[in-house]
Amino acid sequence: MEKIAAELDINPNRLMALMASETGGTFNPAIANKSTGATGLIQIMPSTATKLGTTVSALRSMSAVQQLDYVKKYYQLSPGKKFxxxxxxxxxxxxxxxxxxxxxxxxxxxxxxxxxxxxxxxxxxxxxxxxxxxxxxxxxxxxxxxxxxxxxxxxxxxx
Structure with a gap:
C-alpha cells in the first residue's frame, strides 16, 4: 500500500482513510453498493472498471492486495493530478x-x-x-x- 501511495505521490494515510470510509471500515475488497454496482476498496463503478480493463465482478473476487493494482490504475487515469x-x-x-x-x-x-x-x-x-x-x-x-x-x-x- 505504501509503495503504491508513494508511486502515486499520495499520502498513504489519506488513501487508507478513503478506503476505510468507502468500505464502511471493513477494507473488504468485495464490498459492493447495491444501488450503483460500485465495488471494492474505493468503490469503482462498473463503467470505470471497464476503463481499467476489468469488471466489478472480477474486482469482487480479488484480494485487497490484488485490487490495489486497480486502485493505482484508477488514480493514474489522470496523470499529473495532485491530491x-x-x-x-x-x-x-x-x-x-x-x-x-x-x-x-x-x-x-x-x-x-x-x-x-x-x-x-x-x-x-x-x-x-x-x-x-x-x-x-x-x-x-x-x-x-x-x-x-x-x-x-x-x-x-x-x-
Whole structure:
C-alpha cells in the first residue's frame, strides 16, 4: 500500500482513510453498493472498471492486495493530478468532474449522466436531507470524517 501511495505521490494515510470510509471500515475488497454496482476498496463503478480493463465482478473476487493494482490504475487515469488533501483525493474518487469546482461551496454535484436529485438519493449522508449535494456538504462530510476518526495531533495530515 505504501509503495503504491508513494508511486502515486499520495499520502498513504489519506488513501487508507478513503478506503476505510468507502468500505464502511471493513477494507473488504468485495464490498459492493447495491444501488450503483460500485465495488471494492474505493468503490469503482462498473463503467470505470471497464476503463481499467476489468469488471466489478472480477474486482469482487480479488484480494485487497490484488485490487490495489486497480486502485493505482484508477488514480493514474489522470496523470499529473495532485491530491494535496484528503478532500482532493476523495473528491476525485467520488465525483471527478467536481475537482474544478472544489473552492465553490455552492457548487451542486450533477452531470449529464446523473441528476443532482438522483445522486443525493444515492448518497443521503452527503446530502444531509436535501435533494442535492453541494461542495459545502462535501466539505462538511470530509471534516466530520476526519474529526471523528483522526486524533487531533494527526489531523494536519488530512487537511
Amino acid at each position: 494535496r488533501s484528503l478532500k482532493d483525493l476523495y473528491l476525485y474518487t467520488f465525483f471527478p468532474i467536481a475537482m474544478n469546482h472544489s473552492s465553490n461551496p455552492n457548487y451542486v454535484f450533477q452531470s449529464s449522466t446523473i441528476s443532482a436529485a438522483k445522486l443525493a438519493g444515492l448518497h443521503r449522508k452527503l446530502a444531509r436531507g436535501k435533494s442535492y449535494i453541494t461542495m459545502g456538504d462535501f466539505n462538511y462530510y470530509i471534516s466530520g470524517m476526519v474529526n471523528q476518526n483522526v486524533p487531533v495531533e494527526f489531523r494536519n495530515q488530512f487537511a
